[in-house]
Amino acid sequence: MTSDFKSISQPFSNTIEIDGTAYLYFGGTAYLGIPQNEEFIKLYIKGIKLFGLNNGTSRANNIQLGIYNEAENVAAKRFGAESALITSSGYLAAQLTVKALSTTGQVIYAPATHPALWLENQPLVLKSFSDWKAETIQLINNSKQQSWVIISNSMNNLFPEIYDFSFLEEIHGDKKIMLIVDDSHGIGINNNGLGTYCDLPKKDNIDAVVVASMAKALGVDAGLVLGSKEIINKLKNTNTFVGASPPPAAALYAFINGNEIYKRAWNSLQKNIELLESKIKISGKFEAGFPVFHFEDSNLAERLFTHKILISSFSYPNANDALINRIVLSSWHTNADILKISSVI
Template sequence: MSEIFHIDQLPNRTIAHNGQEYLFFSGTAYLGIPQHPTFHRLMTESMYRYGTVFGSSRNGNVRIGVYEEAEAKLAARTGAEAALTLSSGMMAGQVIINWLRSQTASFLYAPHAHPALWHAPTVTIPQLSFADWIDQLPDLVNALPPGPVAILTNSLDAVCSDYYNFEWVNNLPDNRPITLVVDDSHGLGVLNNGRGIWPQIPRNPSRAGGPICLLGTGSLAKGMGLPGGMVFGDADTIKTIRQTAFFGACSPMVPACLDAYLQADNLYAEGYERLQRNIQLAEELLLPTGLFQHAEGYPVFFTEHDELYADLLQHSILIYSFAYPTAAHRANTRIVISAFHELEDIKRVTDQILAICKAVS
């Protein structure tokens, strides 16, 4: 098991632990928003206006307009018709699951589907590759009892840095209603110029069973740097989800965070540009080592060489290496690039990896 680093500050490009400074290549703050001093200022100013929490139902008789304004902007960012925010990505997934349970006969899960999308404490997650699951999916759907089906998947494999092709949506059986739920936690703010996966998912309006109902969900605490989650899709479905008891009973996202988001266009654009610059350099330097699996343009570099964690740690470089989503899972090792990194940081980790490779060759 990797050493636990107990720290008393937000991780940035470096962290301090037991009096020693480490270069930090982990976490999910891809755009560097939580670390940005200007965003800190925006948050402070917004908290003077909105306080630290809004302890009421979003469906109450007193409503703060910043929610609808921010949700309209988030929906437009993804390309969806409408969006709703919640207090976390887990709550965002579960508000959809709660709604689906009232009308869906069967649930089908893709490999590695995030627990935020689980409809029970334990569910059957296929232990096969995403490509093999796609090949089997039409038969899996047809083998289910008659009735609506929900298909639940992540937008990509963020652990092993692998993109998913969503053309398979066009080949789904058309003999029943289908709802496709895609958790885009690791794509929001990062893929497709920050729009996430939504533009890549085909629509299929000519099915005999009716159009596929497409819903997106995800944490905003990663690329977007906000403590909350959101769901997005067509306006009618989002309106229906808003009217559920589950959503009405949820504590809402902190309004000050959404107010800060509305004022941070330049910071998101700047973070995206810096991230792309850093990814490009990392691809040029890390990929020739032959140690990494990597989806082009994505900030995660996965390796099967778990020993790299301990080797780099000896040289004050901390990379990702722990079991996820539970301690029973195999630890995975990856280098995560963020907008807060300097070019010299990426050169340093590469130089150290090359030196390690040379020493063991």
């Protein structure tokens, strides 16, 4: 690949034009195509006219815009939680939550946990999620330690695998568990768009908290925390939350009023997923209903590039490791786009 793909000066969409050449684009995390959704953009512009470009005041200020509390109430109801907190980014939401709640017990990290959830250095967990959860059950049940904090992604989006947390129900009832789950890639997509919160274990000894970036499927630059009223109130009293500026009110206006747009985009995405699955044989990993397809063919990106098609392709976890090649679908893809990449594959 000789073109410069590090200095793109246009919005991402199903196509990107570089040096006068148009490429089909199957990468990124805009799963619902919200950044190019005209209806959603109109809502966002209306929000700007109502609330201005930004709001650089603390949520602890004595004079407040009411839309922040409104957006939190809407988010809690929409995703099945008792209460919610919204910050300016997913990273801030995760760091705020982990730092405030990690003191409640001994911390255990699941494999491949996102860096936004790290307290300090990368936690080294080099095993599968299945092996890890079996070891975790045994470790907690056999320990004298009573309180534990378990931190995990809701899924692995690189080698798509949605995690099942029902294993926590096997932990003895006298153990207190704080479960913190990052659902940045699942919220708005998985579980009919509801994400993972409403499917997490519900037991007296388990407190579940979900953190998420709203900048992926939901298409707004903000972070979200879902949990009980008690936990959310605790997080809202932290110095981090009090000292940080909130996201633009216009973005939350679009989020509040864009639910039908999200639903239509989700339906379009599912049709795109079904079409691709019907046309090609997946050689790697994928999860039903999730728009990311991993391919074991290390030359796939180069081969597609010769046909003016760009996919997600990078080395992981280290720069010298083998390429991870993935096709990422979005609601903005057309049938013609999917048929084109299918024919090449």
